Amino acid sequence: MDKRVLPLAIGGLAIGTTEFTIMGLLPDMAGSLAISIPEAGHLISAYALGVVTGAPLLIGYTVKFPPKKVLMGLMVMFTVFNGLSAIAPNYGSMMLIRFLSGLPHGAFFGVGTVVATRLAAKGKAATYIALMFTGLTVANLAMVPLVTYIGHLFHWRWYFAIVGFIGLITLLFLYLWLPFMEGKGENVKFRAQLSFLKEKQSWYILLITAIGFGGLFTWFSYITPLMTEVSGVEKGNMAYVMVLAGAGMVAGNLLGGYLSDKFGAPKTSALLQFLMMIALAAVFFFSEYQVTAMVLTFICGGLSMSVSAPINIMMMRAAPDSEMMAAAFMQAAFNIANALGAFLGGIPLEYGLSYNYPSLVGVGMTFIGLLICLGFIRKFTGAAIVSLVKNQKTIS
Template identity: 35%
Template sequence: MPLAVYILGLSVFALGTSEFMLSGLLPPIAEDMHVSIPQAGLLNSAFAIGMVVGAPLLAVATLRLPRKATLIALITVFGLGQVAGALAPTYSLLFASRVISALACAGFWALGAAVAISMVKVNQRARAMAVMIGGLSIANVLGVPAGAFLGEQLGWRSAFWAVGVAAAVALVGVLTKIPHIPLPAERPELRRELRIYGDRQVWLAVVITALAAGGVFCAFTYLSPLLTEVSGLDAGWVPWVLALFGVGALVGTTIGGRVADAHLFGVLLSGITGSTLFLVALALFGSSPVAASALAFLMGVSAFYTAPALNARMFNVAGAAPTLAGATTTAAFNLGNTGGPWLGGTVVDAGFSYESTAWAGAAMTVVALGATAVALRVHRSRSRVVTGSAHLESPSSLAPVE
């Protein structure tokens, strides 16, 4: 695996920490900004909205720009967005800083994914994506719990400052370790890349990704108040439980990245099924601190075990448009990260308890399973057609039958 892929994975650590760290900071942010916890949870949705909008827009805008220079510009804007968040005096400005940071994050992720995929063979795509997703996993193991710890000890703004520093370190890595990346010999054409949206398998991949991610993050976004108000854990234990989710994510990414290239649909079906079962268990047994902590770990495993396969699937069905494939995957994940927290907040605002967010998340993953089954059926149907056509066109198929 090229060194540049690992550097991109390390850069994603800073991006992922910012995206997910609010799960451990909602109560202090809500108190400081004089908003409800569900309103504070919308800051996660703000980031996700920026990712959804930013990924395709920036992919199109940077289609013919130098790759390394674009990565440098995007990680710089992201870091400045963290500083703006740390200094934000009002909820509205904090919301805006999340959107700006997310736009830069989306562009970096989409372009970085396309660069990573271009550096490896087709049968190594899931492993390359697993390295990048590994940056998200490490963010959940170290960055998110560290953000929660800083929020508890020094105030939630300190977590934003810390991510700003991590972004500066990532910028140094991109400047010094990412080589010059030439544009393809054949210049990318927007019209040709946009043709992927005429393929229903692309849209099925979007639906599966959004629902699989959204189901888990519907519950994960509100894990901190669930642990303190339903499970009865002291707030000081929350970072450790978030770290368990991160350890699970690292385990899941490692396994999924190794298996998905050979058994892509097997990983999708087993991983989404696992997420569904763990969400139902969290809804039923969330009042037990031991069960809630163990299920946080297992949800991390199942969600990130599935992630390399979800990414690889999009690149497989949209192979003629690698830049937009990366952007579309990013947008799909963040459609889930928008819809999941929104649905969870709606459930809580309706007067239900925090464990009800797990029921809502399970409903999303059940639909994702159905969409995966449809995608598998279409895939098998197309494979039979291609195999049959190849057989008819082969010389041996024209030989007389004896």
């Protein structure tokens, strides 16, 4: 890995650990805070809503500054609020602190995505974005299972203390290895950074992300009760299940970057949407078979991260003059997907249905996302090809 991208990957490791460990510790937190598991799922939504709120606001007011300083400032916020999560006394305070913890998440990846593309050689932008998100996937492969195990063995509050420590390490590596880059300067206007929202293709991409990829969060938000109560996995073995999901994420992330650079981002995104729909349907029908459930855990884990590079490339190409803001909105959309998945996936559970039913909700969400993605390809990719052909005829 290019050493210059490593600080971004370590930041992704910290963010991935705080975002995804909570899924494995949901029953522990619910018991300790005297709430139900679906109520504990609202903590996932609170963090995601923090991302949605913080991403555009923090980018809008910091884009004028050098990216290195912005990233370090965001990581200071992240470290402080996650440290406070470790000592939150009750459910209400935890909801507030989880919201605040999410504020720097989207902005960090928004700035980091643009920095990664600037560091990349020609034709390798998607690959470098995937390298940045490697930290997120390694978090799911190694840190999430480890911290889940520690949380089960000792107390879930250790999870947030560990995240705060990783945040401190991230700050050190940002200072040492991230190169200096110029910001946009004092003349940049907040409103101008939002101009990409006037373009229809931007809204197509945001909807693909928020709705389509929200389907996988219906599965992942409730993976612990799904595997323990439906698939028959012992609670103490959930760390190994999370390792399996994390291994899928590592493989899927790198594969998504490769396929996007090779075949184009829109086609890759559509293919991944289709595969997600099939995989979630399989989770619904076959999770009672433990071996099959394990295989599906790897597959769904891979699909959950494979989209990061292609969908971000699609958005950055749709917003060439406000890439950081567009990338931040993508993080907001991913976390709307997170919030929608956790919320909508919890509805069948409120009615007493089994823990495989959230994935059925996910099938519907991914189907809608696939339709939007195909509409994007027909409306915008086709138009771009026609325009290219006309230009070639004019030149000849």
